[in-house]
Amino acid sequence: MEFALTQDQQMMREAARALHEREIAPVLAAHDADASLPKAAMLKIFAALAKLGITAPRLPERDGGGGLSMLAYGLMFEQLPPVVSIALMSHECTIARIWAETTAENRQRFLPDLLAGRKICCTGTTEPDVGSDPRSVKTRVVRDGDELVITGRKMWITNVTICDLINVSCDEGPDARGLATLRRLVVERDKTPFETREIRTLGLRQGHLGEALFDAARVPLDNALGNSGDAARMLTLTWNGNRPLVGLAAVHLAQRALDLARDYAGLRVQFGTKIGGHQLIQKNLADIETAVMTSRLLCYYALDAIDRGDRANGSSAMAKRYATSACEQAISLAMHTHGAMGISEELGLERLYRDIRMLPIPDGTNEILTLIQGRELTGIDAFRA
Template identity: 30%
Template sequence: MIPRTLFLPEHEQFRDSVRRFIQKEIAPYHESWEEQGLVDRELWRKAGRAGLLCPNVPEQYGGHGADYLFNVIITEELANAGATGPGFAVHSDMVATYIATFGTEAQKTHWLPKMASGEAVGALGLTEPGAGSDLKGIRTRATREGDEYVISGQKVYISNGQHCDLVVLACKTDPDAAAKGMSFILVEANRPGFRRGRNLKKIGMHAQDTSELFFENVRVPTSNLLGQEGAAFVMAMSKLAEERLSIAVSAITVAQRAVALAIDYTRQRKAFGKTVSDFQNTQFKLAELHAEIMAKRVLVDRCIELHLSRQLDAVDAAAAKMLCTELQCRAADECLQFFGGYGYMLEYPIARIYIDSRVRRIVGGTSEVMRQIIGRSLFSEHYSR
């Protein structure tokens, strides 16, 4: 594998601490969390004390003021451990980032220290039953009445929904203005009229709570507006590149883990008088996957570099997300095949990788939407050959 040059010694020291935390506080309990459908609430406070939440939030707001590579390390190590339960990425890379970038001083001072410590858990309320990748189609309404917004509507597929103390909620403040009529409003979970729905049953990622959320005439002060009224669509577009990069980071890590598991297993498993790793088909299949992973890892690392210098654009992030999530699914499928019947048993990590992988081609924008973004870019500007 081509050596990676992104990380400095302090990054690797942090990686060691993240691995120790996962081994002690996550790995022994993850199976029970999958059975109960969510992680224990205490995990968030433990993660806060260990510095795993909001590491790149400025120190004045309770974070460590670290660079984005610390977020990358957390994502990679959770993926390496098969720890799909903790919704740290949504909390740190999305909700906290929105508040840190667009929030008022009062909003940042109030929420970011609590999020960094794990006292408060954040969720991002975008998707609705009739609006997924097309955010302009949301119907949740926020009507201004004096110094308050009155919010009514429904969200679905919301990660951290069962634990969240705060939702960065996408609402229509002007239903006649299409994308320019959408605003982000901070909604506390203890507001009258807010209700958590079911913890949804999914194909995979069973330990990560995914919920319906209901808002029935929820009143919040106008000071809860995040950024400016009508600016949510532009704000969301500016942050989608980071979200999709985070997904790509996780996806390429899981793909590499699937290949490593297959290599270890085929070295030990015997068939027809020799190990499965001796068969040419095994070597060719795994060689192809290894080469693809190596190439796409270089792409992801380059996207990380661009993001660190604030040069990553939406098209490049969409390409990385599309390629890596599709590779993750293919690697999971092809590597599981080497395990035979054992690969279908949940006690084997490859089976969990297989069922957890499929959603990656959907969340953060489907592969089809990624192709549309890339395709539009190709035909809207001169394509360099």
């Protein structure tokens, strides 16, 4: 077993950190911290990420992708602020899904602009009445000649208000158990316009979470992805990779909180001594560091399991659930270590606290992840009899 990063892994991590400092942080800083970024700013960020190969890290290099292991991608992903990394994940895993499920011709049609960061994409599964149980989607697709007609509403979709293309999960009709037969379709916004609306949220406020309405939207038959009914399998494959990535987004935030708390403990004086010299403050710092380190290692472990080809349903669910809750507590403790200063907007810790609160929800809530891990442990499905 090897715990140290290889030289290549260190270089990749440094490259992502440097790219963030040089090309991404200035874009974020130039805009209102509480308003969604203009599309032009997001395109600038995606074009920068394309230089690192992480707009399509899961695709082979021969197809224009980064050809990266999930662990290598995770090491770079961790260096980005979540308002960027969560947008990137939505974009790049949509690319991976399209690449895996369509023809060579369609790859050429859809992917080059997305890989280069000239266009933005996303995946819409969640609906107003359908969240944790995607097999109940109500957005309907019916065939009409050589077109497919989509009717329904998608909600809580990352990037949707600024996307050029969306991969929509639809129901083709009930299966033998009465559940939706899922089918995924590509909708290109310039050819099939659809309405979107932004949803303002507690955290990740420079990001884009929104809803989309498909009112008998027509796409060519050819825009259907994969085979009828296999969308659930494809979603599971990408979710397994996404979950430890969301965990690493939490680690990014908690590491920043740890750095701030450690610095403050070395400066702030109470009772005639630096607060870092008080034993209980040292315990706070030790607890925060333990949360960051254990979360990071679990996420790396789950990503490495995927790279090794092991079944990762349990480890990736465990990594995301653990990391998002341990890091949320760690940020709260870092705020507490700052006394009243911890809740000030000036310091910025309160923003980390709001941002991390967003992360236990996408790609499986903590309850859902617990049941996935439980199913792996027992072989018993607690979702449906």
